[in-house]
Amino acid sequence: MNEHDDRQIREALKRSLPPINAELGRDLWPAVLRKLDNRPARVPWYDWALISLCTSVFLFFPQLILVFAYHL
């Protein structure tokens, strides 16, 4: 393959893929802000760890549920 081949392909591609308008037509900040607001907050890993710990304790020691409920 030589430079002539390269040029041929380049020209063919340019003719086949029409030029595009690269100008942005509107302000995207409102859409970005909406996206930032809409994303649900992620539960941090330590909350998951706490939930797992509590579930395990209650599974192995179910009588602790009453103690826990009493202290609520």
Added chain:
Amino acid sequence: MDLLRRFALGEIDAFETLVRQFQGDIYAWIVRIVRDPGIAEDLTVETLWRIYRAHQQFRPDGNFAPWARRIATNLALDHFRRKRPEQSLLAEPVGAPPPDHLLQQETREKIQQAFRRLPAKLQVAATLALVEEQPYDEIADALGTSVGAVKLRVFRAVRILRKQLNHLGVKP
């Protein structure tokens, strides 16, 4: 405190200023790759959202534009990988149609078809280098690779295109 430093700390006002300053450049880069204004707008919003999410990883002494462009390019690549079969590169021509009286419609379609079949990485490199004539160092930076690797991708894209076009009986 300067703008980039405030952005790195997660200040939303600083981020808004950066969005207003760079959204046009990011959009222009993405639309050159995906060649569809609607998809490019969606990907630009997603890029800006990811940029904000990654604010802690941004080094304030670094350059914002190339960093943003790299995030945008990765998103465009992901988009190609997800949407390959239906992906269209046939954006509506802007203004007058290109001077294609020598190139028949059928030939154009076959070239587009062959181009869409390229692997995403090769397609992006070839679009930016051959069609959009972006500098190789900028493409390399956006793809997170070396100039040599970009040249190799373009070379491979041209070779595959030539093979496919020969197979389809098209002479470019």
